[in-house]
Amino acid sequence: MIILNTQGIVLRAVRYEENDVILTLFTRKLGKVAALAKGAKRNKSPLLSSSQLFSYSNYTLKKQGSMYKVNQSDIIKSFYDISYDIESFSYATYIIKLVDGSTFENQTNNRLFILLAQTLYLYTQKDVDKEFVTRAFELKFLDYIGFKPTINRCCNCGSGNLKNSKFNVYEGGVVCDLCSEKTENNLSFDITTLKLMEYILSNDILQCSKAKVSKYITYELDKILKKYLHVHVDNVNLKSLNLLQDIQKNKGVDKGE
Incomplete structure (x- = not known):
């Protein structure tokens, strides 16, 4: 026994x-x-x-x-309080399903365990940008399951010159200006987004949650990570996030926005 x-x-x-x-x-x-x-x-x-x-x-x-x-x-x-807030509940359900769908039975991943616990804690806190925290979770999650995107050099030629570089989810990260001419489906991005990704990967999520990030950069990070997740992670389930987006849109209509 x-x-x-x-x-x-x-x-x-x-x-x-x-x-x-x-x-x-x-x-x-x-x-x-x-x-x-x-x-x-x-x-x-x-x-x-x-x-x-x-x-x-x-x-x-x-x-x-x-x-x-x-x-x-x-x-x-x-973490019972999460159930009383639709935003927190939607994000928490999403990351729980990410972990469930991307881990194997009896295979430990202590870094991912700590990341999950810390992120659930952040969802219970006020004055935390839960959308940005979720983006930070996604990036660190990719790192901890072995699919970290290459962001500090060209993933094709290894060049450190990233001026006018693009992001290519199929290539696995950033491609330099020269290599981007030879690849398809490149995504343009603000250099600030790249610096933010480096910061997220270098710090724990509790520290990351203190960063003040513009909605535009968060949106750009979301656009890159969603495409990256769909390519590199099987069965990504966005239903809970889609429900949240619908609710937020309806709120905007009610307010006349």
């Missing part, structure tokens, strides 16, 4: 039978695992709060066949 203690974040929670829940946990020590939380749907269950989506807890897991059983859990942070 294998019993293990580990921190974990709930990526998915699916009801099983009447009161049980099958959790998909992203853990520090085991990576992504499935775990059965028996009786977690009962109102007085000690597993109730740690079986909710986004919950960050210490779990005691017992190996049972191909999955685990949650023997005990102690909540570290529920």
Whole structure:
């Protein structure tokens, strides 16, 4: 019998039978695992709060066949407040699905685990630009799963002269002025966007969240990263972000903007 203690974040929670829940946990020590939380749907269950989506807890897991059983859990942070804010909920749902869809079972990624926990924390904070935080998450996420774009030199010839350079998602990053003449689907960008990407990759997301970034640069970063994610990451799900955009557009109409 294998019993293990580990921190974990709930990526998915699916009801099983009447009161049980099958959790998909992203853990520090085991990576992504499935775990059965028996009786977690009962109102007085000690597993109730740690079986909710986004919950960050210490779990005691017992190996049972191909999955685990949650023997005990102690909540570290529920991130329950995220559910009360449509912007935070949409972004949190999006990044949770990114992690779930891009990680393999029993493959640890401690840097990604910390990034996810810190980003969920930022979504609960006021006076934080959640859109920019999400862009920063996407870029660091790409780095931590092995698809970091090349931004400090031409990804074709290695030149450090990036004056008039372009971004090419298919080539894997920045292409210099000369190489861009030989490639298709190049994206123009402001040099400030490139400097911002360098800053994000060099600092943790808590530090990045303090940066004051213009909406234009955030939009440009979004345009590049969405295309990059679609090319390099399978099954990118944008439904929660599309819903948020529709709500924001309707708000603009209501205000007469």
